Amino acid sequence: MKKIVLMGNPNVGKSVVFSRLTGARVISSNYPGTTVDYTHGRMCLGDEPYEIIDAPGTYSRAPTNKAEEVACEMLARGDVILNVVDATNLERNLLLTLELLETKKPLLIALNLWDEAKTTGIRIDIQALSALLGVPVVPTVALSGEGIRELVDRIPDARPGTRFDLPGDEDKWRQIGSIIKAVQQVSHRHPTPGDRLAAASIRPVTGVPMAVGIILFLFWMVRLLGEGLITFIFNPLFELYRPLITELSNWLGPGILQELLIGRLYDGEIDFIQSMGLLTTGLYVPIAMVLPYITAFYLMLALLEDSGYLPRLSTLSDTLFHRIGMHGYGIVPLFLGLGCNVPGVLATRSLETRKQRFIAATLVCISVPCMAQTAMIFGVLGPYGVGYIAMVFITLMTVYLSAGLVLNRIMVGISPEICLEIPPYRMPSPGIIAKKTWMRVRGFLLEAIPYLFLGVLMVNVLYLAGFLDWLGSLFAPIISGLLGLPPDAATVLLAGFLRKDLAVGMLLPLGLTPAQLVIAVTVLTIYFPCVATFAVLFRELGIRDLACATAIMIGVSLAVGTLLRLILIGV
Amino acid sequence: MGIPLAELSRDQTARITELAGGHEFKRKLRNMGIREGKIVRILAAQPFGGPVVIEVDGRATTIGRGMANGIMVEPVE
């Protein structure tokens, strides 16, 4: 099967074009570095099936980070190159185009963002450009689908194009200059009020207060939406479900099946959070406690991503991030990690050096609770007041910053300066926002529910087998001696390796005081990543760095846990 | 010849005359459209030696202060 690979600069719309061509869904966002890995898809042209590959963006064939390395590998695999070009930025984009022509592979160009080019007063002579480059050029608006049909029709016309024979970059730039002169006309545009607001958002004096306001607003919205969904939709739903499951419980009667499916009864009643049955806690935790927050968070994240605000935030926070061994782009793994640590760790690929990547990935795993865990922390600590929740998050923030400061000091290697393109602000498209949020929520459901079931099952089986008591007594010196928690909490840490949200829920039947809960959820965040994150961490860091990162996590969790115990409970 | 870009004040316009740095540095900037002969404007400068945001060809890019010091410019107008 022929392979068509999508190549282009970062943030030119490759992923949206890919979705249009294949119908497959991939994440697209308005900042460079959204795509850090390749995705396959399929498309049929007449009777002939094609494989389409969406690759990360790159400015040239000489990669400067891991994501660009992936792009260059994909280029080698492609039979046909679909070069997606930003029509609002033709000159710069043509460098990659000329480099792609050097591969002598059949090529065609999608001149994307054609709508924005028109509104900003850029006119490009398509025929002339196509003639000069010797390849088909099709103007497209990937967002609306305009031009995609023509693009598909022209795929068979892809050809190796003009052989310019320009060995050096200087020669290429000169050639590009003459092409631009021949095909492009730019009419001058006066700055609009929107432009002035955009500029204000990136200047320190106005931008920093705006950033603080935006971040607070986003988190406030997540809490509001999450709470609202729980109170008005999911809890009422589960109250409808309660009589059914109670009926089932009575019908089953005491025995192993009741233990597994329904779990323990409290005063003869099912307690959705504490019962620990597959059909009670196993469903209630993911659906009624976590899902609402996940949905709210991903909705807000999508708005943040698609508006184009993240690169501005990177710029404003760059100085801070340099202190902790990264540069401003480090905010991207942090924000993605707040949803789920797995994409958080993957996003570190856009950082340039090993030192930056190691620090970014370790800090995400050590001190960024995923939204599933955060939701459960809200659920468990919420009844005791906001103060306790604040304690957890302030501790984690302190860990993030101080671990970063220390790692930056002791690690060899360099942290280069930021060099990041700032895309224009764009109005997020409701369709894309909805699709993206759904994709991520669906991902959560598909991953979380099986793991939660497994977790609940494991806890029950190990409990019945007496393993958990043994584990509890084994770790008692640490769990009780250092952290001031009951020995049973060892079970929770074990379950946390599968799913942290489940583990937080398992703290409830232990009857802990609020102070003990704070210690337990904080240690649970720091001590070890969940198995899914552990797997990507292994892939991204390699075995040696993974061992280092793990040692750091365990050490820090014990230190922080002990410190919290001394402060909150005393000796 | 020229002054470092980092020394321009906000909204001042200048022409890039030289990229003073290693091969990688030059290549990276040129690939992002920041090249000799281009007109550049400072959109914002972050305090404490933080990065500067520049505009070239209507497109904004954030670059570190060190990089901005390696871009030589000649004010225009």
Ligand SMILES: Nc1nc2c(ncn2[C@@H]2O[C@H](COP(=O)(O)OP(=O)(O)O)[C@@H](O)[C@H]2O)c(=O)[nH]1
């Ligand atoms: N107005 C407009 N926006 C587009 C178009 N194509 C893509 N976008 C937006 O541009 C941004 C970057 O798209 P994406 O596919 O993630 O770019 P990639 O990094 O090249 O994969 C997203 O916010 C898209 O919604 C287009 O033709 N017109």
Ligand SMILES: [Mg+2]
């Ligand atoms: Mg992409």
